[in-house]
Amino acid sequence: MRGWYAVFQKELLNFFASPIAYAVIGSFLLIAGFFFWANVTFMSLISLQASNAPMLMQRINLTDVVVRPLIQNMSVILLFVIPLLTMRLFAEEKKVGTIELLLTYPVTDSGVIMGKFSAATLLLLIMLLGTGPFLILLTGLGIPDPGPIIGGYLGLFLMGAAFISLGMFFSSLTENQIVAAAFSFGAALLFWVLNWTGTFASETLAAILRQLSILEHLETFNKGILSLSDITFFLLFIAFFLFLTSRSLETNRWRG
Amino acid sequence: MIEVEGLTKYYGRLAAVKDVNFRVESGDIVGFLGPNGAGKTTTMRILTCYSPASSGEARILDMDVRTHSMEIRSKIGYVPENVPQYMWMRVRGYLEFVARAKGIPGARRASEIDRVARSTGIDKVMGRLIQALSKGYRQRVGLAQALIGDPPILILDEPTIGLDPKQIREIRELIKGFARDRTVILSTHILPEVSQICDRVIIINKGTIVAEDSPSNLTKSHRKSSRSRIVARGPVDEVRSALAGVRGVLSVEPRGEPGDDKVTFVVDADTNIDVRSDLSRTVVGKGWDLLELAPVDVSLEDVFIDLVTEEADEVPVMDHEGGKEAAL
Numbered sequence: 001m002r003g004w005y006a007v008f009q010k011e012l013l014n015f016f017a018s019p020i021a022y023a024v025i026g027s028f029l030l031i032a033g034f035f036f037w038a039n040v041t042f043m044s045l046i047s048l049q050a051s052n053a054p055m056l057m058q059r060i061n062l063t064d065v066v067v068r069p070l071i072q073n074m075s076v077i078l079l080f081v082i083p084l085l086t087m088r089l090f091a092e093e094k095k096v097g098t099i100e101l102l103l104t105y106p107v108t109d110s111g112v113i114m115g116k117f118s119a120a121t122l123l124l125l126i127m128l129l130g131t132g133p134f135l136i137l138l139t140g141l142g143i144p145d146p147g148p149i150i151g152g153y154l155g156l157f158l159m160g161a162a163f164i165s166l167g168m169f170f171s172s173l174t175e176n177q178i179v180a181a182a183f184s185f186g187a188a189l190l191f192w193v194l195n196w197t198g199t200f201a202s203e204t205l206a207a208i209l210r211q212l213s214i215l216e217h218l219e220t221f222n223k224g225i226l227s228l229s230d231i232t233f234f235l236l237f238i239a240f241f242l243f244l245t246s247r248s249l250e251t252n253r254w255r256g
Numbered sequence: 257m258i259e260v261e262g263l264t265k266y267y268g269r270l271a272a273v274k275d276v277n278f279r280v281e282s283g284d285i286v287g288f289l290g291p292n293g294a295g296k297t298t299t300m301r302i303l304t305c306y307s308p309a310s311s312g313e314a315r316i317l318d319m320d321v322r323t324h325s326m327e328i329r330s331k332i333g334y335v336p337e338n339v340p341q342y343m344w345m346r347v348r349g350y351l352e353f354v355a356r357a358k359g360i361p362g363a364r365r366a367s368e369i370d371r372v373a374r375s376t377g378i379d380k381v382m383g384r385l386i387q388a389l390s391k392g393y394r395q396r397v398g399l400a401q402a403l404i405g406d407p408p409i410l411i412l413d414e415p416t417i418g419l420d421p422k423q424i425r426e427i428r429e430l431i432k433g434f435a436r437d438r439t440v441i442l443s444t445h446i447l448p449e450v451s452q453i454c455d456r457v458i459i460i461n462k463g464t465i466v467a468e469d470s471p472s473n474l475t476k477s478h479r480k481s482s483r484s485r486i487v488a489r490g491p492v493d494e495v496r497s498a499l500a501g502v503r504g505v506l507s508v509e510p511r512g513e514p515g516d517d518k519v520t521f522v523v524d525a526d527t528n529i530d531v532r533s534d535l536s537r538t539v540v541g542k543g544w545d546l547l548e549l550a551p552v553d554v555s556l557e558d559v560f561i562d563l564v565t566e567e568a569d570e571v572p573v574m575d576h577e578g579g580k581e582a583a584l
Contacts (some may be wrong), residue, residue: 002326006356010342017344097340101401104304105357107331255267256307 003107007115011089015123020088024081025123028074029130035073036134039066040141050152062144067135073254075129075218078124078160085123086167087177089116090239090245095175100256109249113242117161117168124160128153147224155221158234159214163188165241172248188214190208257282258303258409258439262312264484265298272298274463275312279458282408285435286444287450287471291564296443297337299460303441304334318407333402337413339395343387347378347397350386351495353405358405368404376400376430392423399430410434412442416449427557428453447557457556459563465561474559482527483552486535489517490544496521498538504529517546 015021043065050056058159093099102112138144144254167184172182195213197206210216260279264274273295280286290296301307304326314321316328343348351369360368373379375394381389385396385524395415402410415431416424424446431442432453444450450457453470459467459474468475488495492510496519501510503524511520525531532549539546 003359006353009356010345010353014342014344018433022511096343097336097338098342099308100301100336101334101340104306104329104332104334104353106410107357108326168304196550231441256301 001111001114003105003106003111004115004118007107007112008119011116011119012122013078015119020085021123023128025082025091025130028077028081028127032070032074032128032131033134036070039069039187062138062142063148064239066138067144067148067152068120070134071090071156071222075156075159078156078163079188080185082160082163083167083181085120086164086171088171088180089120089168090172091174091177091180103253109246111191113168113245113249115240120164124157128156145224148222151221151224151226154226155218156230159218162214162237165238165245167243169241170247257317258441259315263299263302263309264311264313265302271463273543276460276465278458278465278468280439280441282439284438285442285454287451287454287457288441288449288460288561289435289447289466295462295463297373297413300411300441300443302539304332304411305329312459327360330405331407331409332411334405335398335402335412335415337417339398341386341394341397344385346383346385350397351400354401354404360405372400372403375403392419392426395419395423395427396430403434410438410440410504412440414443414445416444416446447555447560451556459560459562475553477558482525484525484532484535485520485548485550485552486522486523487518487520487548488539488544488546490519490542492519495519495544498542499523499535502531502534502538504531522552
């Protein structure tokens with residue numbers, strides 16, 4: 001991983017020296033903020049309606065009405081915005097030709113990949129931390145259950161990192177950033193909805209596809225359960241696409 | 257020291273470089289010449305450990321590029337063609353990134369950056385965005401990044417391409433300055449540049465090396481005849497036939513438009529005979545005025561065109577013969 005820190009710093013600088021980081025983080029927080037406002041408004045509305053029915057009132061809580069839907073909505077927003085973060089990581093360097101210089105510095109391929117991956121992941125973390133004030137505001141209404149919040153955010157982070165590794169791989173395949181973004185979004189969406197095939201695929205195939213589906217593994221996090229198999233799924237997903245990116249760089253060298 | 261043996265690189269079925277052999281001694285400045293697509297950039301990419309060869313060996317400072325990639329990369333300063341750079345970076349930020357990537361320790365980084373900035377003359381533009389710099393300054397920044405870490409070997413791919421004559425001269429002077437205590441390989445299309453900077457020339461065409469020597473030896477060895485330029489005042493046809501009659505003269509070709517009775521000829525003669533005195537005697541003896549008589553040197557450009565054209569000429573002959581064999 002020699003040289004990863006140099007690449008990490010450069011990528012981070014690139015995100016913030018250009019409008020990319022501000023545009024992506026800003027859009028994410030704006031849409032997440034909208035959903036938060038909508039969820040809280042909905043909760044106050046149904047609380048008002050249920051104020052005369054104590055049985056119903058017991059079933060209305062912050063976690064189910066605000067936190068879980070918010071985390072689910074944020075996961076969908078990430079599906080859209082992460083390809084915008086990853087599309088330029090390699091495609092731009094290939095188009096401009098800086099990849100040739102970068103790969104002739106005493107920096108290993110894994111250093112380059114991890115530098116770029118960690119910079120994009122830090123941006124993801126900043127994005128998620130940016131929603132922290134929503135949760136602080138929520139304490140004004142009551143104390144939400146910490147389990148689904150911690151689990152949900154960990155799930156969002158792992159899912160986001162998985163999308164970053166996927167996006168980086170597609171960015172390494174092309175010089176065109178739009179093509180990289182389109183493929184990243186398409187592939188991420190496919191992994192998202194794989195478990196929908198359960199209704200019509202054969203039992204074995206449906207079981208396999210369910211295991212590969214991101215949504216399937218995200219569900220347990222949203223319930224506040226930290227399952228080793230789900231964490232392992234995301235870590236393996238990340239490692240697999242980082243490995244494919246390194247193979248893609250190697251292929252580029254042979255073609256270079 | 258750089259040693260290349262049997263280097264071959266295929267892109268699919270196309271051999272970009274085919275069985276290339278050469279050696280560059282420490283401290284040499286070698287010019288790498290060849291037409292577009294000859295294999296110069298491919299060879300340089302193999303030497304800089306960017307792209308692996310299909311077969312053959314390349315050793316730099318006695319280390320194989322395949323097995324000692326990291327060590328070699330830290331000993332090489334590379335300026336690729338068109339000097340790709342991060343346009344959104346400021347010059348100092350860019351050089352800091354390069355210094356960090358090259359593993360220069362934090363304590364030495366600032367002084368190293370200042371050193372290369374001074375030596376390439378970019379110390380006044382360190383705070384500017386690279387995209388705001390002129391092409392000449394970008395080229396200097398490209399050289400500066402290559403010089404970070406004080407590498408003993410510099411590999412420069414077309415370092416003066418796209419620059420104006422003043423910038424070309426400035427960059428050439430910079431390269432000459434850096435080359436004093438380094439081994440340099442530079443590819444270029446500007447042939448006088450090679451004569452001015454390089455100790456040796458390697459001419460590559462269609463992936464194979466067609467000549468390798470010092471610029472002066474190359475021009476000497478390719479001098480098939482001694483050439484003189486003669487300007488006289490007299491009737492064109494008569495002067496021409498008189499010159500053609502001089503012993504040792506192989507050909508007399510008129511040059512330019514005749515005017516005021518002035519005629520100009522380029523005379524090719526046998527290299528073993530100095531025909532200049534006979535030429536002057538002939539012109540003066542006939543009562544014409546001899547206005548100018550000067551030897552014309554074979555330029556590196558002539559050698560280059562000669563070698564590249566020879567190769568091109570040979571191919572159709574082989575194809576033709578091959579075609580005949582096939583027809584038989």
